[in-house]
Amino acid sequence: MQSLLNGVLKPSPQLPVDGDFGQKTHEAVVRFQKTRHLTADGVVGAKTWAALGQPSLASAPKQAALAAPAARSAGGADAPWMDIAFGEEGQREEDGAARNNSRIVEYHGATSLRAKDDETPWCSSFVNWVMKEAGYTGTNNALAKSWLDWGETLDSPRYGAITVIKRKGAQRDAATGSSTGYHVAFYVDSTSTHIELLGGNQGDSVKRSKFSLGSYEVCGYRWPR
Structure with missing residues (x-):
């Protein structure tokens, strides 16, 4: 199988x-x-x-x-939003400034920014959209860092946890399209050297990515109250 x-x-x-x-x-x-x-x-x-x-x-x-x-x-049964997030894998930005993926624009609609293009950083928009689809209220904010004040803090990672990371020593991150260095996504797995996240705007698409803990710091794991 x-x-x-x-x-x-x-x-x-x-x-x-x-x-x-x-x-x-x-x-x-x-x-x-x-x-x-x-x-x-x-x-x-x-x-x-x-x-x-x-x-x-x-x-x-x-x-x-x-x-x-x-x-x-x-763990997974307690994180019903993960099935929704995985169902979006493969959504990616369109090539060219004049073309935009309408699905990513829909993600933006889950935040107050409501950007109309797929070039505006959209990791937080994706997490907001997924949580809204799952019946939860998100941050309504397009900033990844906004999730650090949402829900409750987890002392250790848990499958499906909303995870905020930051590129060490940088204000921009090409891998996540971030202009602040912050990125938010859903926790999947981790090792002593890497953390695996499912998120949007990872290589311009929705996918699972492994981030080196030597290059990124984990700012927080969050869970719905």
Whole structure:
């Protein structure tokens, strides 16, 4: 199943083909289900297996057909906005100043700035839009730093946490289009050297990116009250 998902999803989730139904596999299943207009629950039942081009559920991984991964029940189920955020992966700025991605303009509509182009830094607009779609009130502010005063502080990272980072020693950051050095996105994972975030305006698009902790400082993790 992981191999099939790697082949049919664009961009590829690049799942390790290890038979471990973890968080990333669950997220890939949800993305696939949305592209096929199936119930996006992350459970690989008969319809999902058939949509993957397999003749029957008999050959599907048993654990996938029975339940969602433990990782999701431990964290992802508490962050329903993440399915919405992952559903936007691949949205990117249009080439040329005269062309604008209407979806990114829609993200801007979730803030008081309401920019009408896709060149204005839009990481906070994306987070505001996602949270609004999930039924939460955001900051209504286009500044990434505004999220440091939102919700409640987390002492440690948690899947789905709204995370504010800042480029060390710089007021601008080409990787995130930031004019202040600040960036906001959703926490996915981390190691001792990198933090992985899902966000907008990461390489001019909505995607997962790994940020070096040698180049960026984590300013805060926030969670809805």
